[in-house]
Amino acid sequence: MNNFTIRIAGIDYKITTIDSKYADTNMGKMRADTDEIFINSSLGYHARNRVILHESIHWILRNAGLDDHVENEKITSIIEAGMYAFIRDNRNFIMNNILESELGAWNFNKGVNDV
Numbered sequence: 089m090n091n092f093t094i095r096i097a098g099i100d101y102k103i104t105t106i107d108s109k110y111a112d113t114n115m116g117k118m119r120a121d122t123d124e125i126f127i128n129s130s131l132g133y134h135a136r137n138r139v140i141l142h143e144s145i146h147w148i149l150r151n152a153g154l155d156d157h158v159e160n161e162k163i164t165s166i167i168e169a170g171m172y173a174f175i176r177d178n179r180n181f182i183m184n185n186i187l188e189s190e191l192g193a194w195n196f197n198k199g200v201n202d203v
């Protein structure tokens with residue numbers, strides 16, 4: 089995975105992989121003060137994607153004032169698992185309706201199996 093940025097709530101965060109020996113037991117970590125998300129380099133493809141989604145959800149919840157760490161972690165893990173599956177299972181709907189709708193191409197007739 090090359091370094092890249094992801095935008096969360098209007099802020100661009102640099103995604104960086106770090107050697108697992110420096111990651112402690114963390115799969116990933118977000119540093120809001122430096123606009124960075126670190127991902128343990130030992131993770132596989134899906135785990136890395138889920139970490140990015142996970143840290144993004146953490147930040148969205150914190151911005152909404154839900155900063156109780158224990159509660160936030162529980163909610164984040166539930167949403168992360170559900171949203172990752174939703175995104176992967178509904179790729180065509182998302183591409184054809186949610187993303188294209190920004191260009192004025194709203195089309196409910198295109199579903200999960202349509203290209």
Ligand SMILES: [Zn+2]
Nearest residue numbers: 142146161164
């Ligand atoms: Zn977490």
